Amino acid sequence: MTHVRGRVWRHGKPVDDFVFSEISDCLAAEDTLVWCDIYDPDHEILTDLGDELALNAWAVEDALADAERTKAVVYKTHTFFTVYGVTVKSPAPEDMSESTLEIHRISGFVLPRGLITVRLSPHFDIDTVSRRFDELGGQEYGVGSLVHGLLDVIVDGHFDAVQALDDGIEGLEDDLFDGSARADLQRRTFQLRKDLVALRRVVLPMREVVTVIQHRRMDAKTAPELDPVYADLYDHVLRASEWTESLRDMVTTVFETNLSMQDARLNVVMKKLTGWAAIIAVPTAITGFYGQNVDYPGIDTVGGFVTSSAVIVLLVIVLFVMFRKRDWL
Structure with missing residues (x-):
């Protein structure tokens, strides 16, 4: 069942008059900014919305696909992107050989006066994104501020996931050298490697997404104030990517050290x-x-x-x- 929620800002101030059936009128109004979030969309509803807003048909299909890689594509009237949010399971599972990460796909259509997000996962905390919009307080800068707020939440989730995996690897190192044989050490190492591979697939392509959105924003000339915050966001993406790469070396070292110690x-x-x-x-x-x-x-x-x-x-x-x-x- 399709669930829709949204917010409207006029002259940089929030107003409570979002109606999904009137989204075209809101997007056409001057000094108006619209955010529409669609969860578990029906194919027909999203297709009709795409026809109404002149969205690219292939982009609409990608938003509904079961699996899609992280990417950003710029069309003549809008930009389409797909990113993956990552959350750490809390509390951690009792069986440490299970994955501690949950990955959620979010697709977005960036229009001149609005952002439409499409989600297939119910577990992504979209309320955090809404709160981030208010915390940034940059709605007067246009749709670029909404896109930045969403990507900022996504990248923060990547940092939390990388930190969780880093802690897990440190735990493996402690168990590896404490002198006690752990029967599940090998299994936990393999699970961490699987989580790291999955995280790497969604973190590394974020550099391309942020670069495309940063340098090909529709409001780049009208809202130059957003350039520094996008540069800072790109720096965070680079740090998360480099941290992920270093963790791959660490978990490989733990795996090889464990084998060497078994041989010894x-x-x-x-x-x-x-x-x-x-x-x-x-x-x-x-x-x-x-x-x-x-x-x-x-x-x-x-x-x-x-x-x-x-x-x-x-x-x-x-x-x-x-x-x-x-x-x-």
């Missing part, structure tokens, strides 16, 4: 087993020699038994001391 522990076990096997071989060799069916010095005498036992004990002690000095036991 296996080598220690094999070394100790080999040392004990060498010690056990000495009495086995001596008793095996005296088990031959031939006469030998000291046979059937107490002195022969004591001598062979003393040789066994002496050689075992010598081997034990030698292996212990070499850290083989």
